[in-house]
Amino acid sequence: MLRTIQQIVIIFLLILSLAALPMMIEVNSVEKSLDWNFEKLPEIFGDFISEISKGSLGTYQLGTQRRAIEEDIGDNFFTSLKIMLLGVNAAVGISLFFGIFISRFHLTKVFNFVLNILSAIPDFIIIIMSMILAVKIYKMTGIRIMSLRPDAGALNLWFPTILVSIAPTLYLFKLVTVKYYQTSGEDYIKTAVAKGMSLNYINFQHVYKNVEPFIKAELVKVISLAIGNLFIIEYIMNVSGITKFIFQSNEIQPIAIGLFSMLLISAIVYTSVRLVFYLFKRGFIYE
Incomplete structure (x- = not known):
């Protein structure tokens, strides 16, 4: 205590x-x-x-206006929370899906090749390149993928979520892949194969249970990668998220409230991933 x-x-x-x-x-x-x-x-x-x-949470300067933080923080907090929740959980799900459950398919090799190329590029460059690609697609097809307006609704949610999930996916997929091949060489896995157990059963009941602790141990780093990308994305894409209070002021009140809110978002995201692991084990894994 x-x-x-x-x-x-x-x-x-x-x-x-x-x-x-x-x-x-x-x-x-x-x-x-x-x-x-x-x-x-x-x-x-x-x-x-x-x-x-x-x-009171205090006030902050927005243009020429002086606004109360508690009046605006709710929407901004939930915008950042939704981006982080979806992005990090998607990264965990994609890494497990490709790294364990369909690792034997050719599609996974293609996915791994693409991620190896992306991992050599800094996150900031990937974000900028993604925005340029979105603009090119809009010019060619007329389909709007992103928007730089803070009131763009879903356009300011799903595209930033994809960008936030890139760095955690790159990191987690490599971790899961390495641990998968290490676990696959263990004697108990060879014994299960020799007994004629199906590959899906082995992946669920043996491989996953041994890989999961490593993912849990790296969750804090995964979330920190996502938070770092969130700062960049909300700033350059003009997303009305919690980082607005950090970037648009030099006063302690809005900056501190923004940082405390970011810490709370990280805790919620961490708890959500652990909850998903718990429900997945209760539903699919035999203890």
């Missing part, structure tokens, strides 16, 4: 410190250097806690 409280306090202070950076750093035009005003930190922390204690 004490350890958990310590971790919560450390995370709280770390997020507030990151949010306070724009207010602590000043440009010294005379000496052409950066001045760090750490003495402002207690005052900044106090102002944030004081605002929260009043039952």
Whole structure:
């Protein structure tokens, strides 16, 4: 219990410190250097806690308007949450589907070849290339795949979701593939094959159960990859997500609320993936 409280306090202070950076750093035009005003930190922390204690999330600047954060954060939070939920769960599902359950088919080899090419390209370049390709498709066919308008609805949801899922899929598929071939060489797998058990049964009841712990262990890294892409995508595609509060302000209140919201989104996504694993095992795997 004490350890958990310590971790919560450390995370709280770390997020507030990151949010306070724009207010602590000043440009010294005379000496052409950066001045760090750490003495402002207690005052900044106090102002944030004081605002929260009043039952308000504070305000942020939107153009020439001053708006209350609690009025806008709901829609932005759920937009980012939907992109993350769909993107990460899709990445996990695709990696398992191609990496284990249909790994013997030729389609998986083609899929693996494509992912190997994409893995050599930085995520930012992949995102830019995907946007250029979407524009080319629109010019050639008239089919609109994406939109840079914040009120575009589904167009600002499904395409960003695909882009968010790319990095986690690249990472997870390689992990699952390596673990699949390692597990396939174990003696108990060879024994199951020798007994005439079907390949699907072996994949479900033996291979999957041994690969799943490795995926769970890497979930935090997978979600962090998706979060990194989410920051880029919401910014360059003008998606009205939670990162708007982080990018469009240099005040601690909106930045801190945005970072805390991102942490909550990560926790929800992590829990959702673990829940999917639990339901899948209860429905298909014999213990």
